[in-house]
Amino acid sequence: MRVLVVEDEAALRDTLKARLSEAGFTVDVASDGNEGLFAAQEYPLDVAIIDLGLPGLNGLELIRRLRAARKTYPILILTARDNWQDKVEGLQAGADDYVAKPFHFEEVLARLQALLRRAGGWASPQLKCGPLTLDTRAQSVTVNGKPVDLTTFEYRILEHLMLRAGDVISKSELTERLYDQDFERDSNVIEVLVGRLRRKLDPGEQLRPIETLRGRGYRFALPRDTAP
Amino acid sequence: MSVSVPLALFFGVMMLVLDSGFRVLSQRSVGEVLDRQMVALIAAAEPQPNGGYAPAPHTLDPRLETPRSGLYAQIRSPQHEWRSPSTAGLDVDFGGLLAGGQRDLTYGTFGHDRVAIASRSIQFEDDPSGARSLTFSIAASLSPYEEQLWHFRRQLVGWFIGLMLALLVTLAALLRWVLSPMRRLEREIYQVEEGRSETLGGGYPRELSGVASNLNALLIGERKRVSRYRDTLGNLAHSLKTPLAVMRASLQGGEDAAPRVSAEIDRMTGIIEHQLKRAAASGGALLGAAPVEVTQVAAELRSALLRVYADKDLAIELAVAPGAQFIGDRGDLMELLGNLLDNACKWCRSRVRLTATGDEHAGPRERLSLMVEDDGPGISAEDRARVLQRGVRADERVPGHGLGLAMVRDTVDLYGGRLAIDTSPMGGARFSLRLPGR
Numbered sequence: 001m002r003v004l005v006v007e008d009e010a011a012l013r014d015t016l017k018a019r020l021s022e023a024g025f026t027v028d029v030a031s032d033g034n035e036g037l038f039a040a041q042e043y044p045l046d047v048a049i050i051d052l053g054l055p056g057l058n059g060l061e062l063i064r065r066l067r068a069a070r071k072t073y074p075i076l077i078l079t080a081r082d083n084w085q086d087k088v089e090g091l092q093a094g095a096d097d098y099v100a101k102p103f104h105f106e107e108v109l110a111r112l113q114a115l116l117r118r119a120g121g122w123a124s125p126q127l128k129c130g131p132l133t134l135d136t137r138a139q140s141v142t143v144n145g146k147p148v149d150l151t152t153f154e155y156r157i158l159e160h161l162m163l164r165a166g167d168v169i170s171k172s173e174l175t176e177r178l179y180d181q182d183f184e185r186d187s188n189v190i191e192v193l194v195g196r197l198r199r200k201l202d203p204g205e206q207l208r209p210i211e212t213l214r215g216r217g218y219r220f221a222l223p224r225d226t227a228p
Numbered sequence: 229m230s231v232s233v234p235l236a237l238f239f240g241v242m243m244l245v246l247d248s249g250f251r252v253l254s255q256r257s258v259g260e261v262l263d264r265q266m267v268a269l270i271a272a273a274e275p276q277p278n279g280g281y282a283p284a285p286h287t288l289d290p291r292l293e294t295p296r297s298g299l300y301a302q303i304r305s306p307q308h309e310w311r312s313p314s315t316a317g318l319d320v321d322f323g324g325l326l327a328g329g330q331r332d333l334t335y336g337t338f339g340h341d342r343v344a345i346a347s348r349s350i351q352f353e354d355d356p357s358g359a360r361s362l363t364f365s366i367a368a369s370l371s372p373y374e375e376q377l378w379h380f381r382r383q384l385v386g387w388f389i390g391l392m393l394a395l396l397v398t399l400a401a402l403l404r405w406v407l408s409p410m411r412r413l414e415r416e417i418y419q420v421e422e423g424r425s426e427t428l429g430g431g432y433p434r435e436l437s438g439v440a441s442n443l444n445a446l447l448i449g450e451r452k453r454v455s456r457y458r459d460t461l462g463n464l465a466h467s468l469k470t471p472l473a474v475m476r477a478s479l480q481g482g483e484d485a486a487p488r489v490s491a492e493i494d495r496m497t498g499i500i501e502h503q504l505k506r507a508a509a510s511g512g513a514l515l516g517a518a519p520v521e522v523t524q525v526a527a528e529l530r531s532a533l534l535r536v537y538a539d540k541d542l543a544i545e546l547a548v549a550p551g552a553q554f555i556g557d558r559g560d561l562m563e564l565l566g567n568l569l570d571n572a573c574k575w576c577r578s579r580v581r582l583t584a585t586g587d588e589h590a591g592p593r594e595r596l597s598l599m600v601e602d603d604g605p606g607i608s609a610e611d612r613a614r615v616l617q618r619g620v621r622a623d624e625r626v627p628g629h630g631l632g633l634a635m636v637r638d639t640v641d642l643y644g645g646r647l648a649i650d651t652s653p654m655g656g657a658r659f660s661l662r663l664p665g666r
Contacts, residue, residue, distance in 0.1 A: 082501060083505070083559065083562070083563060083566075084529065084532075084559075084562040084563050084565075084566030084567070085558075085559050085562050087532060087566070088528050088529060088532045088562065088566070091531070091532040091535045091536065092528070092531070092532065095535075096535060096536075096538070097535075097536050098536070102493075102497050114539065117539070118538055118539050123539050
């Protein structure tokens with residue numbers, strides 16, 4: 001999952017970047033509104049965290065511009081002025097949720113994951129597709145109730161595919177979600193990772209959870225369990 | 229005084245108009261005198277043995293016989309000239325001969341006298357060449373008229389100056405009387421400023437009593453606000469000292485202090501937020517506050533909350549009576565409803581309802597009735613009591629019901645309203661508020 005953090009306070013920005021990376025996100029950062037606007041339009045994001053009190057272009061205006069530019073990914077706002085007037089304005093501008101400063105990182109993470117789930121059409125933090133269950137909070141995966149041990153990259157790929165189960169996701173999109181902007185990109189890595197995932201999730205080759213569509217990408221093929 | 233300038237201008241113009249009117253009148257009367265004398269002179273003229281013409285003796289106005297009387301006459305033909313005895317010793321010039329049938333009116337100076345001179349020429353019918361034609365002239369001194377004019381002007385100026393002074397004095401007295409309540413207001417405001425009195429007195433005229441009572445409202449509001457800020461600062465300082473002491477103690481204790489410190493930071497954050505909000509709540513904008521439409525605020529909050537709780541199968545019903553208004557600060561109403569609705573959305577299973585109605589029979593600070601209810605688990609009796617209890621600080625708040633409810637309680641108190649918690653027919657908690665409004 002690729003997240004953009006627009007926050008002018010360096011200490012907070014660095015902490016968010018470090019902890020979000022730890023939590024498995026690919027993190028882009030911007031320190032003011034204009035930089036944020038550029039990054040938000042340039043990178044293929046899944047979610048953005050925007051501070052309302054930004055220098056340059058303020059947070060509200062940034063959100064309005066992004067929505068006007070038809071960027072539909074979820075936006076989480078951070079605000080130091082924790083009053084309803086500001087929250088309502090932020091949400092009306094097009095944000096999806098808010099966290100008041102000072103916050104616990106766990107709170108931000110939980111909100112982010114909830115937003116991503118919602119954007120993928122999932123109602124609960126546990127994504128269930130037949131025998132396969134992925135828990136976005138615990139970052140754990142089980143098949144028929146038995147835990148499967150995945151590396152960080154494997155987990156990220158599976159989470160991305162499952163959040164948008166049924167959609168075709170290109171190799172380049174997966175690469176971009178895995179690596180920061182400066183990283184060397186090699187699409188073979190994705191093939192290798194998907195291959196390893198398949199072996200770990202489906203050693204008997206009965207489930208076939210991940211389809212390859214030649215020249216187009218991958219698709220998570222198991223149907224979602226809609227009832228919780 | 230600024231009124232005196234237009235007044236003087238007005239009087240000046242009036243004087244000019246009157247003066248010119250008087251001049252026209254006096255000119256007309258001079259003209260009449262000249263005409264009358266002219267007719268008499270022509271009637272009295274008789275041919276003389278020497279071929280000239282002169283009036284018969286004792287037929288003339290006695291003034292023409294008296295030297296320097298101010299009335300003069302002349303009869304002139306090309307060869308002869310007769311002048312009235314009144315011109316004796318004066319250097320006079322009645323002007324030249326006129327052609328037959330002509331009339332003329334000129335002005336000249338006889339001695340030191342300004343005179344108006346009327347001349348008329350008469351031609352005999354049997355003398356077409358005009359060789360025997362006569363020019364009659366009458367001159368009348370203008371000094372009596374000029375004297376009258378100056379007299380009139382002196383009187384005019386005298387009257388006008390007197391009138392103007394009287395008017396200005398009346399006006400000044402009137403203004404002083406009319407503005408005396410303003411001066412009293414000024415004096416009383418000054419006294420309040422000096423701290424010698426708390427509020428303005430009563431008994432102002434109707435036009436000013438609104439201003440006075442609004443100023444009083446402002447003063448009271450301001451005083452409340454100041455004392456609230458002072459309390460907030462005091463509370464803040466005191467309540468922050470405890471967590472600071474705990475943090476210092478755990479840091480000096482040697483063992484891993486991080487969890488303890490982190491907990492205390494949470495507590496401090498809570499305290500700061502609570503006190504800030506308490507201080508920021510305007511608490512009954514008594515002055516110039518436009519009533520806030522509940523519908524609008526409720527609709528904004530509803531759409532915001534539906535966004536936030538997008539993954540909950542949630543229905544927020546708004547039963548807001550049209551025209552239900554809150555009298556106070558819009559931000560305060562937003563905080564009140566925001567906190568209550570957010571709380572309800574958090575705890576409900578699927579339904580939240582906001583009811584707002586006006587009650588004109590209630591007390592002035594309780595005319596707006598607001599109700600927020602949900603179908604969640606509700607709040608236990610002890611917890612209700614704790615939420616409502618005054619003096620329970622933010623850091624001793626009811627777990628799960630957050631800072632928000634303490635804030636709601638404080639804001640309702642500031643507005644002098646009422647807050648009650650019971651069980652909704654929907655199954656969950658019901659918060660009933662009474663606030664200033666309609």
